[in-house]
Amino acid sequence: MTDFGAHIASVAYQRLAKPTLFRLDPERAHHATVTAARTLGVHPLLSRAAQAGIARSPTTGRSISVGGITVANRVGLAAGLDKDAVAVPAWQALGFGHLELGTVTAIPQPGNPKPRMARLPLSEALINRMGFNNQGTHALAQRLRKLRDRGEVRVPIGVSLGKSKVTPVDDAVEDYVVSVRAVAGLADYLAVNVSSPNTPGLRSLQDAEPLRELLQAVVAEAKSTPVWLKVAPDLTFGAIDDVLEVASEAGVAAIIATNTTLSRAGVAAEEAATAQQPGGLSGAPLHTRSVEVVRYITENSDFETIGVGGIRDRAGAQRFIDAGAALVQVYSGLVYRGPGLVAELADL
Numbered sequence: 001m002t003d004f005g006a007h008i009a010s011v012a013y014q015r016l017a018k019p020t021l022f023r024l025d026p027e028r029a030h031h032a033t034v035t036a037a038r039t040l041g042v043h044p045l046l047s048r049a050a051q052a053g054i055a056r057s058p059t060t061g062r063s064i065s066v067g068g069i070t071v072a073n074r075v076g077l078a079a080g081l082d083k084d085a086v087a088v089p090a091w092q093a094l095g096f097g098h099l100e101l102g103t104v105t106a107i108p109q110p111g112n113p114k115p116r117m118a119r120l121p122l123s124e125a126l127i128n129r130m131g132f133n134n135q136g137t138h139a140l141a142q143r144l145r146k147l148r149d150r151g152e153v154r155v156p157i158g159v160s161l162g163k164s165k166v167t168p169v170d171d172a173v174e175d176y177v178v179s180v181r182a183v184a185g186l187a188d189y190l191a192v193n194v195s196s197p198n199t200p201g202l203r204s205l206q207d208a209e210p211l212r213e214l215l216q217a218v219v220a221e222a223k224s225t226p227v228w229l230k231v232a233p234d235l236t237f238g239a240i241d242d243v244l245e246v247a248s249e250a251g252v253a254a255i256i257a258t259n260t261t262l263s264r265a266g267v268a269a270e271e272a273a274t275a276q277q278p279g280g281l282s283g284a285p286l287h288t289r290s291v292e293v294v295r296y297i298t299e300n301s302d303f304e305t306i307g308v309g310g311i312r313d314r315a316g317a318q319r320f321i322d323a324g325a326a327l328v329q330v331y332s333g334l335v336y337r338g339p340g341l342v343a344e345l346a347d348l
Protein backbone atom coordinates (compact mmCIF):
# COMPACT_ATOMS: atom_id res chain seq x y z
CA MET A 1 0.00 0.00 0.00
CA THR A 2 1.18 3.55 -0.65
CA ASP A 3 1.46 6.04 2.24
CA PHE A 4 -1.77 7.64 1.04
CA GLY A 5 -3.47 4.23 0.88
CA ALA A 6 -2.22 3.45 4.38
CA HIS A 7 -3.57 6.75 5.69
CA ILE A 8 -7.01 6.11 4.16
CA ALA A 9 -7.01 2.54 5.52
CA SER A 10 -6.13 3.82 8.96
CA VAL A 11 -8.81 6.53 9.05
CA ALA A 12 -11.44 4.14 7.65
CA TYR A 13 -10.52 1.57 10.28
CA GLN A 14 -10.65 3.98 13.25
CA ARG A 15 -13.84 5.79 12.13
CA LEU A 16 -15.87 2.98 10.56
CA ALA A 17 -14.63 -0.57 10.96
CA LYS A 18 -13.33 -0.48 14.55
CA PRO A 19 -16.48 0.95 16.22
CA THR A 20 -18.58 -1.64 14.37
CA LEU A 21 -16.24 -4.54 15.13
CA PHE A 22 -15.87 -3.55 18.79
CA ARG A 23 -19.64 -3.80 19.22
CA LEU A 24 -19.41 -7.49 18.28
CA ASP A 25 -18.25 -10.32 20.48
CA PRO A 26 -14.40 -10.45 19.97
CA GLU A 27 -14.37 -13.82 18.23
CA ARG A 28 -17.24 -12.83 15.89
CA ALA A 29 -15.34 -9.63 15.10
CA HIS A 30 -12.29 -11.75 14.33
CA HIS A 31 -14.26 -13.98 11.95
CA ALA A 32 -15.89 -10.96 10.30
CA THR A 33 -12.45 -9.44 9.71
CA VAL A 34 -10.92 -12.61 8.30
CA THR A 35 -13.98 -13.18 6.10
CA ALA A 36 -13.78 -9.60 4.81
CA ALA A 37 -10.04 -10.03 4.19
CA ARG A 38 -10.67 -13.29 2.41
CA THR A 39 -13.34 -11.74 0.17
CA LEU A 40 -11.45 -8.52 -0.54
CA GLY A 41 -8.18 -10.37 -1.03
CA VAL A 42 -9.50 -12.19 -4.07
CA HIS A 43 -11.57 -9.26 -5.37
CA PRO A 44 -10.62 -8.36 -8.95
CA LEU A 45 -10.28 -4.68 -7.99
CA LEU A 46 -7.65 -5.48 -5.38
CA SER A 47 -5.76 -7.76 -7.77
CA ARG A 48 -5.76 -4.95 -10.32
CA ALA A 49 -4.66 -2.47 -7.66
CA ALA A 50 -1.83 -4.81 -6.69
CA GLN A 51 -0.75 -5.09 -10.32
CA ALA A 52 -0.89 -1.32 -10.73
CA GLY A 53 1.30 -0.95 -7.66
CA ILE A 54 -1.37 0.74 -5.53
CA ALA A 55 -1.48 -2.12 -3.05
CA ARG A 56 1.99 -3.48 -3.58
CA SER A 57 4.02 -4.67 -0.60
CA PRO A 58 6.00 -1.73 0.76
CA THR A 59 9.67 -2.49 0.75
CA THR A 60 12.75 -1.11 2.36
CA GLY A 61 14.29 -1.19 -1.09
CA ARG A 62 16.63 -3.90 0.14
CA SER A 63 16.14 -7.55 0.88
CA ILE A 64 16.79 -8.83 4.37
CA SER A 65 17.83 -12.43 5.03
CA VAL A 66 16.76 -13.82 8.38
CA GLY A 67 16.56 -17.36 9.69
CA GLY A 68 16.79 -18.89 6.20
CA ILE A 69 14.22 -16.66 4.47
CA THR A 70 14.57 -13.41 2.53
CA VAL A 71 12.02 -10.65 3.08
CA ALA A 72 11.35 -7.24 1.54
CA ASN A 73 10.40 -5.62 4.86
CA ARG A 74 10.66 -6.40 8.55
CA VAL A 75 6.98 -6.73 9.50
CA GLY A 76 5.18 -10.06 9.56
CA LEU A 77 1.73 -11.36 10.43
CA ALA A 78 1.90 -13.16 13.81
CA ALA A 79 0.59 -16.71 14.16
CA GLY A 80 -3.03 -17.21 15.18
CA LEU A 81 -4.69 -14.54 13.06
CA ASP A 82 -5.02 -16.74 9.97
CA LYS A 83 -4.85 -20.21 11.45
CA ASP A 84 -6.14 -21.98 8.33
CA ALA A 85 -4.51 -19.88 5.60
CA VAL A 86 -7.82 -18.55 4.28
CA ALA A 87 -6.87 -14.95 3.47
CA VAL A 88 -3.28 -15.02 2.20
CA PRO A 89 -3.84 -12.58 -0.75
CA ALA A 90 -5.29 -9.97 1.62
CA TRP A 91 -2.36 -10.11 4.07
CA GLN A 92 0.01 -9.76 1.15
CA ALA A 93 -1.93 -6.75 -0.17
CA LEU A 94 -1.72 -5.09 3.26
CA GLY A 95 2.03 -5.14 2.86
CA PHE A 96 3.32 -7.81 5.23
CA GLY A 97 6.85 -8.94 4.43
CA HIS A 98 6.14 -12.45 5.69
CA LEU A 99 3.16 -14.38 7.03
CA GLU A 100 3.11 -16.91 9.85
CA LEU A 101 0.03 -19.06 9.27
CA GLY A 102 -1.42 -21.51 11.80
CA THR A 103 -0.99 -22.70 14.44
CA VAL A 104 -2.25 -25.91 12.89
CA THR A 105 -2.32 -29.37 14.39
CA ALA A 106 -2.08 -32.78 12.72
CA ILE A 107 -5.64 -33.60 13.79
CA PRO A 108 -8.32 -30.94 13.11
CA GLN A 109 -9.89 -29.70 16.34
CA PRO A 110 -12.61 -27.28 17.49
CA GLY A 111 -10.60 -25.59 20.25
CA ASN A 112 -11.91 -24.62 23.67
CA PRO A 113 -15.55 -23.78 24.44
CA LYS A 114 -16.68 -20.21 23.64
CA PRO A 115 -16.37 -17.48 24.79
CA ARG A 116 -12.61 -17.80 24.57
CA MET A 117 -11.41 -14.35 23.60
CA ALA A 118 -11.81 -11.02 25.40
CA ARG A 119 -10.85 -7.40 24.75
CA LEU A 120 -9.27 -5.13 27.34
CA PRO A 121 -9.60 -1.86 25.41
CA LEU A 122 -8.14 0.49 28.03
CA SER A 123 -5.06 -1.72 28.17
CA GLU A 124 -4.99 -2.25 24.36
CA ALA A 125 -4.82 -5.95 25.16
CA LEU A 126 -6.55 -9.23 24.40
CA ILE A 127 -6.95 -12.42 26.41
CA ASN A 128 -7.42 -15.63 24.47
CA ARG A 129 -7.79 -19.30 25.29
CA MET A 130 -8.66 -20.44 21.77
CA GLY A 131 -6.89 -23.79 22.26
CA PHE A 132 -5.67 -24.17 18.65
CA ASN A 133 -9.06 -24.24 16.91
CA ASN A 134 -8.05 -25.20 13.38
CA GLN A 135 -8.96 -27.32 10.36
CA GLY A 136 -5.77 -29.36 10.54
CA THR A 137 -2.42 -29.33 8.78
CA HIS A 138 -3.70 -31.20 5.72
CA ALA A 139 -6.43 -28.62 4.99
CA LEU A 140 -3.90 -25.82 5.32
CA ALA A 141 -1.49 -27.70 3.04
CA GLN A 142 -4.17 -28.02 0.34
CA ARG A 143 -4.84 -24.28 0.41
CA LEU A 144 -1.14 -23.46 0.25
CA ARG A 145 -0.63 -25.88 -2.64
CA LYS A 146 -3.40 -24.18 -4.64
CA LEU A 147 -1.97 -20.74 -3.96
CA ARG A 148 1.50 -21.87 -4.97
CA ASP A 149 0.24 -23.65 -8.11
CA ARG A 150 -1.51 -20.45 -9.18
CA GLY A 151 1.60 -18.38 -8.48
CA GLU A 152 -0.24 -16.31 -5.88
CA VAL A 153 2.32 -16.48 -3.09
CA ARG A 154 4.40 -13.29 -3.10
CA VAL A 155 6.02 -13.27 0.36
CA PRO A 156 7.71 -15.94 2.49
CA ILE A 157 5.24 -18.10 4.35
CA GLY A 158 5.83 -19.74 7.70
CA VAL A 159 3.59 -22.46 9.05
CA SER A 160 3.25 -22.67 12.81
CA LEU A 161 2.85 -26.20 14.14
CA GLY A 162 1.31 -27.26 17.44
CA LYS A 163 0.34 -30.46 19.21
CA SER A 164 -3.12 -31.95 18.68
CA LYS A 165 -5.06 -31.82 21.94
CA VAL A 166 -5.97 -35.53 21.87
CA THR A 167 -2.33 -36.57 21.46
CA PRO A 168 -0.66 -37.23 24.82
CA VAL A 169 2.41 -35.07 25.51
CA ASP A 170 4.53 -38.26 25.46
CA ASP A 171 3.56 -38.81 21.80
CA ALA A 172 4.02 -35.18 20.79
CA VAL A 173 7.05 -35.80 18.58
CA GLU A 174 5.20 -38.03 16.12
CA ASP A 175 2.23 -35.63 16.11
CA TYR A 176 4.47 -32.71 15.06
CA VAL A 177 6.31 -34.88 12.52
CA VAL A 178 3.00 -35.78 10.83
CA SER A 179 2.38 -32.04 10.40
CA VAL A 180 5.90 -31.41 9.09
CA ARG A 181 5.38 -34.08 6.41
CA ALA A 182 1.99 -32.60 5.44
CA VAL A 183 3.45 -29.19 4.62
CA ALA A 184 6.66 -30.46 3.00
CA GLY A 185 7.69 -28.16 0.15
CA LEU A 186 4.91 -25.66 0.89
CA ALA A 187 6.36 -23.54 3.71
CA ASP A 188 9.37 -21.22 3.58
CA TYR A 189 9.91 -21.88 7.28
CA LEU A 190 8.25 -23.90 10.02
CA ALA A 191 7.59 -22.46 13.47
CA VAL A 192 7.51 -24.91 16.36
CA ASN A 193 4.94 -23.65 18.83
CA VAL A 194 5.51 -25.07 22.30
CA SER A 195 4.64 -21.82 24.00
CA SER A 196 0.86 -21.44 23.81
CA PRO A 197 -0.63 -21.42 27.31
CA ASN A 198 -3.94 -22.89 26.09
CA THR A 199 -3.12 -26.54 25.34
CA PRO A 200 -2.67 -28.57 28.55
CA GLY A 201 0.94 -29.75 28.93
CA LEU A 202 2.19 -28.01 25.77
CA ARG A 203 4.57 -25.67 27.56
CA SER A 204 6.23 -28.63 29.30
CA LEU A 205 7.71 -29.31 25.85
CA GLN A 206 9.95 -26.30 26.51
CA ASP A 207 11.84 -28.37 29.13
CA ALA A 208 15.28 -29.34 27.89
CA GLU A 209 14.87 -33.09 27.33
CA PRO A 210 11.48 -33.19 25.58
CA LEU A 211 12.46 -30.08 23.62
CA ARG A 212 15.68 -31.70 22.41
CA GLU A 213 13.83 -34.76 21.16
CA LEU A 214 11.13 -32.68 19.49
CA LEU A 215 13.42 -30.19 17.76
CA GLN A 216 15.83 -32.85 16.51
CA ALA A 217 12.94 -34.78 14.96
CA VAL A 218 11.31 -31.70 13.40
CA VAL A 219 14.59 -30.34 12.00
CA ALA A 220 15.45 -33.76 10.53
CA GLU A 221 12.02 -34.15 8.92
CA ALA A 222 11.94 -30.54 7.67
CA LYS A 223 15.09 -31.27 5.62
CA SER A 224 16.14 -27.98 3.98
CA THR A 225 13.18 -25.95 5.32
CA PRO A 226 14.35 -23.71 8.18
CA VAL A 227 12.79 -24.34 11.58
CA TRP A 228 12.06 -21.46 13.96
CA LEU A 229 11.09 -21.84 17.62
CA LYS A 230 8.54 -19.63 19.37
CA VAL A 231 9.06 -19.14 23.09
CA ALA A 232 6.87 -18.04 26.00
CA PRO A 233 7.55 -14.77 27.82
CA ASP A 234 7.03 -16.50 31.16
CA LEU A 235 10.25 -18.54 31.04
CA THR A 236 12.94 -17.49 33.50
CA PHE A 237 16.26 -16.42 31.99
CA GLY A 238 17.72 -19.69 33.29
CA ALA A 239 15.07 -21.66 31.39
CA ILE A 240 15.70 -19.55 28.29
CA ASP A 241 19.39 -20.48 28.51
CA ASP A 242 18.41 -24.17 28.38
CA VAL A 243 16.05 -23.59 25.47
CA LEU A 244 18.73 -21.72 23.51
CA GLU A 245 21.31 -24.42 24.08
CA VAL A 246 18.97 -27.18 22.95
CA ALA A 247 17.71 -25.14 19.99
CA SER A 248 21.25 -24.39 18.87
CA GLU A 249 22.30 -28.05 19.06
CA ALA A 250 19.21 -29.10 17.11
CA GLY A 251 19.87 -26.63 14.28
CA VAL A 252 16.98 -24.22 14.85
CA ALA A 253 17.37 -21.21 12.52
CA ALA A 254 15.72 -18.41 14.53
CA ILE A 255 13.76 -17.70 17.71
CA ILE A 256 10.38 -15.94 17.80
CA ALA A 257 9.88 -14.07 21.07
CA THR A 258 7.26 -14.09 22.41
CA ASN A 259 3.93 -15.85 22.65
CA THR A 260 1.19 -14.56 25.01
CA THR A 261 1.72 -14.36 28.78
CA LEU A 262 -0.03 -15.76 31.84
CA SER A 263 0.98 -12.63 33.75
CA ARG A 264 -1.55 -9.82 34.16
CA ALA A 265 1.06 -7.15 34.93
CA GLY A 266 0.43 -3.87 33.15
CA VAL A 267 -3.33 -4.31 32.77
CA ALA A 268 -5.31 -1.13 33.58
CA ALA A 269 -6.82 -1.22 37.12
CA GLU A 270 -10.34 -0.81 35.66
CA GLU A 271 -9.85 -4.03 33.69
CA ALA A 272 -8.21 -6.11 36.42
CA ALA A 273 -11.42 -8.04 37.11
CA THR A 274 -11.97 -8.93 33.41
CA ALA A 275 -8.33 -9.94 33.23
CA GLN A 276 -8.83 -12.61 35.89
CA GLN A 277 -10.20 -15.05 33.30
CA PRO A 278 -7.89 -17.82 32.06
CA GLY A 279 -5.90 -17.44 28.87
CA GLY A 280 -2.88 -15.76 27.35
CA LEU A 281 -2.58 -11.98 27.47
CA SER A 282 -1.35 -10.14 24.38
CA GLY A 283 -1.01 -6.52 23.37
CA ALA A 284 0.47 -3.49 25.10
CA PRO A 285 1.00 -4.99 28.61
CA LEU A 286 3.20 -7.74 27.12
CA HIS A 287 5.50 -5.40 25.24
CA THR A 288 8.19 -4.66 27.84
CA ARG A 289 8.69 -8.34 28.68
CA SER A 290 8.83 -9.45 25.03
CA VAL A 291 11.45 -6.80 24.22
CA GLU A 292 13.41 -7.91 27.29
CA VAL A 293 13.37 -11.54 26.12
CA VAL A 294 14.57 -10.52 22.64
CA ARG A 295 17.39 -8.49 24.19
CA TYR A 296 18.37 -11.41 26.44
CA ILE A 297 18.48 -13.84 23.51
CA THR A 298 20.50 -11.39 21.39
CA GLU A 299 23.02 -10.82 24.17
CA ASN A 300 23.34 -14.47 25.15
CA SER A 301 23.28 -16.37 21.87
CA ASP A 302 23.98 -16.14 18.15
CA PHE A 303 20.32 -16.58 17.26
CA GLU A 304 18.50 -14.17 15.02
CA THR A 305 15.24 -13.16 16.65
CA ILE A 306 11.74 -12.18 15.55
CA GLY A 307 10.18 -9.77 18.05
CA VAL A 308 6.46 -10.01 18.77
CA GLY A 309 4.43 -8.62 21.64
CA GLY A 310 2.48 -5.40 22.02
CA ILE A 311 3.68 -3.52 18.94
CA ARG A 312 1.17 -0.74 18.32
CA ASP A 313 3.31 1.84 16.56
CA ARG A 314 6.66 2.48 14.95
CA ALA A 315 8.33 3.17 18.29
CA GLY A 316 7.33 -0.27 19.57
CA ALA A 317 8.74 -2.05 16.54
CA GLN A 318 11.91 0.07 16.77
CA ARG A 319 12.31 -0.98 20.42
CA PHE A 320 12.45 -4.63 19.28
CA ILE A 321 14.94 -3.80 16.53
CA ASP A 322 17.12 -1.86 18.99
CA ALA A 323 17.00 -4.92 21.27
CA GLY A 324 18.37 -7.02 18.41
CA ALA A 325 15.30 -8.33 16.54
CA ALA A 326 15.79 -8.80 12.81
CA LEU A 327 12.04 -8.93 12.12
CA VAL A 328 8.85 -8.13 14.01
CA GLN A 329 5.34 -9.57 13.94
CA VAL A 330 1.99 -8.09 14.95
CA TYR A 331 -1.42 -9.35 16.02
CA SER A 332 -3.17 -7.29 18.77
CA GLY A 333 -1.88 -4.01 17.30
CA LEU A 334 -3.88 -4.74 14.15
CA VAL A 335 -7.04 -5.09 16.23
CA TYR A 336 -6.52 -1.77 18.04
CA ARG A 337 -4.73 0.30 15.39
CA GLY A 338 -5.98 -1.25 12.16
CA PRO A 339 -4.31 -2.33 8.92
CA GLY A 340 -2.48 1.00 8.45
CA LEU A 341 -0.05 -0.28 11.11
CA VAL A 342 1.58 -2.58 8.56
CA ALA A 343 2.56 0.27 6.23
CA GLU A 344 3.69 2.33 9.23
CA LEU A 345 6.22 -0.39 10.09
CA ALA A 346 7.17 -1.52 6.63
CA ASP A 347 10.09 0.80 5.97
CA LEU A 348 11.88 0.18 9.27
Ligand SMILES: Cc1cc2nc3c(=O)[nH]c(=O)nc-3n(C[C@H](O)[C@H](O)[C@H](O)COP(=O)(O)O)c2cc1C
Pocket residue numbers: 078079080081083102103117126128130132160193196230258259260281282283284286308309310311329330331332333
Ligand atom coordinates in the same frame (compact mmCIF):
# COMPACT_ATOMS: atom_id res chain seq x y z
C1 LIG B 1 -6.58 -14.60 19.51
C2 LIG B 1 -5.13 -14.98 19.44
C3 LIG B 1 -4.77 -16.22 18.93
C4 LIG B 1 -3.42 -16.58 18.86
N1 LIG B 1 -3.09 -17.80 18.33
C5 LIG B 1 -1.78 -18.13 18.23
C6 LIG B 1 -1.41 -19.36 17.62
O1 LIG B 1 -2.25 -20.12 17.14
N2 LIG B 1 -0.09 -19.65 17.56
C7 LIG B 1 0.89 -18.82 18.05
O2 LIG B 1 2.07 -19.13 17.95
N3 LIG B 1 0.57 -17.63 18.61
C8 LIG B 1 -0.74 -17.28 18.70
N4 LIG B 1 -1.07 -16.08 19.26
C9 LIG B 1 0.01 -15.22 19.80
C10 LIG B 1 0.47 -14.17 18.80
O3 LIG B 1 1.03 -14.75 17.65
C11 LIG B 1 1.53 -13.26 19.46
O4 LIG B 1 2.66 -14.02 19.79
C12 LIG B 1 1.01 -12.57 20.71
O5 LIG B 1 -0.34 -12.20 20.57
C13 LIG B 1 1.81 -11.31 21.04
O6 LIG B 1 1.73 -10.39 19.98
P1 LIG B 1 0.69 -9.15 19.97
O7 LIG B 1 0.85 -8.45 21.28
O8 LIG B 1 1.11 -8.32 18.78
O9 LIG B 1 -0.65 -9.72 19.82
C14 LIG B 1 -2.40 -15.69 19.32
C15 LIG B 1 -2.78 -14.43 19.82
C16 LIG B 1 -4.12 -14.06 19.87
C17 LIG B 1 -4.47 -12.69 20.41
